[in-house]
Amino acid sequence: AQSVAQPEDQVNVAEGNPLTVKCTYSVSGNPYLFWYVQYPNRGLQFLLKYITGDNLVKGSYGFEAEFNKSQTSFHLKKPSALVSDSALYFCAVRKNAGNMLTFGGGTRLMVKP
Amino acid sequence: GAVVSQHPSRVICKSGTSVKIECRSLDFQATTMFWYRQFPKKSLMLMATSNEGSKATYEQGVEKDKFLINHASLTLSTLTVTSAHPEDSSFYICSAIGTSGAYQETQYFGPGTRLLVL
Numbered sequence: 001a002q003s004v005a006q007p008e009d010q011v012n013v014a015e016g017n018p019l020t021v022k023c024t025y026s027v028s029g030n031p032y033l034f035w036y037v038q039y040p041n042r043g044l045q046f047l048l049k050y051i052t053g054d055n056l057v058k059g060s061y062g063f064e065a066e067f068n069k070s071q072t073s074f075h076l077k078k079p080s081a082l083v084s085d086s087a088l089y090f091c092a093v094r095k096n097a098g099n100m101l102t103f104g105g106g107t108r109l110m111v112k113p
Numbered sequence: 114g115a116v117v118s119q120h121p122s123r124v125i126c127k128s129g130t131s132v133k134i135e136c137r138s139l140d141f142q143a144t145t146m147f148w149y150r151q152f153p154k155k156s157l158m159l160m161a162t163s164n165e166g167s168k169a170t171y172e173q174g175v176e177k178d179k180f181l182i183n184h185a186s187l188t189l190s191t192l193t194v195t196s197a198h199p200e201d202s203s204f205y206i207c208s209a210i211g212t213s214g215a216y217q218e219t220q221y222f223g224p225g226t227r228l229l230v231l
Contacts, residue, residue: 041204043225044157044206045222046219046221049219100159100162103156103157105155105156
């Protein structure tokens with residue numbers, strides 16, 4: 001069975017500071033890893049994914065994530081947070097064979113001016 | 114980029130009535146669509162997986178007779194909540210995965226439908 005853990009329910013950061021949203025996963029075989037963002041009363045927007053290749057993946061809105069196989073982690077990062085980044089972030093994993101995503105519990109990011 | 118739409122975005126209905134929610138992939142063909150339910154401040158709960166032209170696969174605990182799913186074409190799946198009750202009030206989100214390239218790798222999500230059953 002595959003699983004995803006987002007250990008922090010909420011992350012608070014000041015505008016302009018770097019941010020990190022943590023994600024660890026468990027899956028047999030090679031993982032496909034994803035980050036999505038959700039704004040209030042909206043669906044999920046795709047941010048970035050890791051399938052294969054470079055461990056550092058760059059995505060939308062200046063976000064990036066680093067795949068770390070030994071630590072089974074895929075933390076989301078941004079060098080300089082914006083107030084508009086405040087939202088709910090979900091990490092997800094799927095096996096390379098198969099379509100089903102397993103989501104983490106979500107982390108609320110609050111960026112304060 | 115890939116776009117998935119849902120209609121309606123918000124619906125209020127009386128208890129006992131049925132509500133249909135549409136999910137469309139607008140710029141790619143979706144062999145598989147997924148229906149999720151999300152409770153306030155919670156993660157997404159997968160309800161069912163629908164493949165074009167075949168019966169949906171429901172997750173454990175999801176009543177297939179209550180949540181009817183039809184995936185009649187490569188761009189449209191519908192979820193019908195039959196005989197809705199207040200406990201069915203929730204945020205329903207669909208997603209789609211395509212047939213080729215990046216669309217095969219990534220689930221793209223619709224904007225969600227807020228259902229309130231009175």
